[in-house]
Amino acid sequence: MARRGKKPKGRPINGWIILDKPKGMGSTEAVSKLKWLYFAQKAGHAGTLDPLASGMLPIAFGDATKTVPFVMDGRKVYRFTVRWGAETTTDDTEGPVVHSSETRPSEAEIEARLADYTGEIEQVPPSFSAIKIAGERAYDLAREGETVEIAARTVLVHRLDIVDCPDAATTVFEAECGKGTYVRAIARDLGRDLGCYGHVIDLRRVSVGAFGEDDLVPLDELEAAAEEGREELDAEALEAGAKARVVDFEPLDEYLVAPEVALAELYEVALSDEQAGRVLSGNAVLLRGRDAPAFCDEAYATGHGRLVALGAIEEGSFKPKRVFGGKG
Incomplete structure (x- = not known):
């Protein structure tokens, strides 16, 4: 007699949630959280976002996971803040300073260099990145103290603009770029070219493929929608240690975006x-x-x-x- 496969656990829902990921949360953790909230059978994300970064993490459920490659191949927009005067091992605030300088670039000096970082450029990804080297993640090797050698790769930067210069040591940029671009590497290399060094102190992704800022949904808003759909337990059940389950998913499902929206191009x-x-x-x-x-x-x-x-x-x-x- 042929064995029947196990019935998949969860709801067979299809669609996208365009999560506004908070700082401190990893991309895998975010997917697990939303899969649990939605009690979804299948979930995945379209492009890793560093734990120290905030912003857009498109999460796909069900059939929408089949459209993930089209989202990952789409353009991305990052808003990031660079602090001049120091370069770190991680090209952000997580690692120790390895180079420093008292030099601070003017806005005009920065602007004059931006053309070198648009179009097709050669870029060496940060040592602390998700790039795989002989099957191992670069950040895992770097954290174990190994010297990480990553080859330069060609990436496409469509646009790199100065958004603000709040003080002499700080510049806010916005970059529109293609798959595989690291804005931390842009900050590092731009700092070296300007002779002042630099690292990213704040990073936010605001757009991925067909999804824009208006599509973003904060995690606490989804959690509130889940709470709205939870069953009500009486005092006796609570005393017995029972936990309330989401029984009405309609408030959560209102945030789902149809799978085909990812295919707008x-x-x-x-x-x-x-x-x-x-x-x-x-x-x-x-x-x-x-x-x-x-x-x-x-x-x-x-x-x-x-x-x-x-x-x-x-x-x-x-x-x-x-x-x-x-x-x-």
Whole structure:
């Protein structure tokens, strides 16, 4: 007799929560926290955010996890504050100072250097980073006292602007950049070029891919929504050590963003109910209408009021590559 697989624990929910991650919380910890709050079967995040950083950590549930690569490949916007006069081992406030200087750059001197840090640039990631070296995380090796050698890599910085100069030793920047860019490395290298050294004292991610600041949800707001949906226990149950469970998830689910929002930069194919049924079965469908493209490397199809599939358009037909079969 064939053994039946275990029934997945949790709710089969699909969608995104665009968490405003607080400082001090790791990305994995944040995913675990939200998976527990939502009692979700499956969860993941779109791009690690350092514990010392705050801001946008897109967390995907269910079918939305299939769209994570499209979010990770999208542009990111960081707002970060650099303190001039010292370079640290971690390029932020966590590590000890290794170089110092009494020199403080003027705003004009900083502005004159920014062009060197836009476009395609070569960058050596910080020693304390999630980069893997021979299967080990660089920050794990660095914390064990090993010398970490990380090769330079090409990254893309679309924009680097000065936002504020509150005092002679401090500059606030905003960077719009591609995947794999470390703004801590920008602060380190810019400080060296200016002859004054520098490190990041505050870092906040404000945008990832299709998600912007207006989508951010603070953790305490989600916790309040969970509390709103908890069962009420009587005194006897509390005395017996019972713990209240979330029984009404509607207040929490109102914060869910549809999985297809992550695919805003792709071409959308709107399917009829009949076409959606064919695509869900793995079949290609012919697209009608003069505005439909004949070829498109990446597209997504919607039908039945939800995301149906990821695929490509070839010779006027949408061909599914990944079908979204979960219930929204």
